[in-house]
Amino acid sequence: MRKWASAVFFCVMMFAFGGTVLGATQEKGIYLGLHDKMLPFAKGEAFIVNGQAVAPMAKLNKALYVKQSFNQVDGTYTLEKHGKKLIFNASTKEASFNGKKTTPAIIYMKNNEMYIGVRWVADHFGLKTDYLSAHQTVRIYSPQGAKLSNEEFIQANQSFFHPKAPKPNPNPPSKKPIAYVTFDDGPSVYSASILNTLAAHKAKATFFYIEPNVRKYSTSAKKAAKDGHYLGLHSVTHQVNRLYRSPQSFMSEMNQTQQTVKQVTGQSSVLIRAPYGSKPYLKQPYRNAMAQKGYRLWDWDVDSLDWKHSPSTKNQILQNVKAGVQQQKKRGDQNVVILMHEKKATAEILPAILDYLKKEGYDLQAYNPSAHVTQNFWKDGRL
Ligand SMILES: [Zn+2]
Numbered sequence: 001m002r003k004w005a006s007a008v009f010f011c012v013m014m015f016a017f018g019g020t021v022l023g024a025t026q027e028k029g030i031y032l033g034l035h036d037k038m039l040p041f042a043k044g045e046a047f048i049v050n051g052q053a054v055a056p057m058a059k060l061n062k063a064l065y066v067k068q069s070f071n072q073v074d075g076t077y078t079l080e081k082h083g084k085k086l087i088f089n090a091s092t093k094e095a096s097f098n099g100k101k102t103t104p105a106i107i108y109m110k111n112n113e114m115y116i117g118v119r120w121v122a123d124h125f126g127l128k129t130d131y132l133s134a135h136q137t138v139r140i141y142s143p144q145g146a147k148l149s150n151e152e153f154i155q156a157n158q159s160f161f162h163p164k165a166p167k168p169n170p171n172p173p174s175k176k177p178i179a180y181v182t183f184d185d186g187p188s189v190y191s192a193s194i195l196n197t198l199a200a201h202k203a204k205a206t207f208f209y210i211e212p213n214v215r216k217y218s219t220s221a222k223k224a225a226k227d228g229h230y231l232g233l234h235s236v237t238h239q240v241n242r243l244y245r246s247p248q249s250f251m252s253e254m255n256q257t258q259q260t261v262k263q264v265t266g267q268s269s270v271l272i273r274a275p276y277g278s279k280p281y282l283k284q285p286y287r288n289a290m291a292q293k294g295y296r297l298w299d300w301d302v303d304s305l306d307w308k309h310s311p312s313t314k315n316q317i318l319q320n321v322k323a324g325v326q327q328q329k330k331r332g333d334q335n336v337v338i339l340m341h342e343k344k345a346t347a348e349i350l351p352a353i354l355d356y357l358k359k360e361g362y363d364l365q366a367y368n369p370s371a372h373v374t375q376n377f378w379k380d381g382r383l
Contacts, residue, residue, distance in 0.1 A: 032060075033153065034140050041059070052118075064122070079124075180335065181338050184342070185238070185342050186342035201355070270295055302337065313345070321357075
């Protein structure tokens, strides 16, 4: 009989001891609230261990407006609020409240930091505690300090439990550098080939059209517009003597090209590329007239020099683009505007050029009037 009883006793002890050891290592993170608001404790900063909610002592006392001091002589802590004193010895856990013995202190040490029982402190200073398990929150409150019921408390603190995710930007700015591939003097017999290559590379480009060509190759102009490319303006005559005779003659050619592009393709274009480049022709009076009419002006910063080449030397066009792009990279220029023309050699080497630009990390985009980049030799910010 005696032997049997001791065996049972042994089993119970094992169970209890095992439970305690398990409990000590298991910390369940909680949040803390005071009256109607959440306290700034991160989850896990306070936790439940051995069935007791504990929190870092100094931070908890500060949050509860409890003054804390330590007596080096007898090794006791004193917690004070509204003239009431809770004194305890951290090693023996003996405690007194207003000079009378009280329940032993709830102390937990972790990483050399002292954690104290939340309820033990709150009880002594006249505060109630509720554990709102669905939100893993210990709410500390007094009837005078709290206006809200527990349900209202949770409702009022929804933003704490469900912080709003930052709104995703619907149009995140492209981190990639942009290459604007541009083709002058079209549309032409080479337009179809160029448009096919662009589509195959999922690339968008900018075309600068000559007015009579828009009429002559209207099918290509329409297709370019439909494919999402930008159709810019490149004059009617393309002749220095006539185009640059006066600001009026220049404007009249550009206005006419603008009208034709609009009639044929439906696109309203504001971007001009001046034949032979804007320098030296587009002096101040020209630019004033353009700015007044709301036109924009693009030269280029990478010249393919493709006009020099026939198909037999087309590789040199690619080499020129590579050299120009590398130079812009060295200068830290994120956006490159590449000058090309609607030519046979250019159409043939275009796949290699687009492959190269993609490999270099560029997005191949068309001119975007709502994200205008200044790119003229005069550095005229109005254009
Ligand atoms: Zn031209």
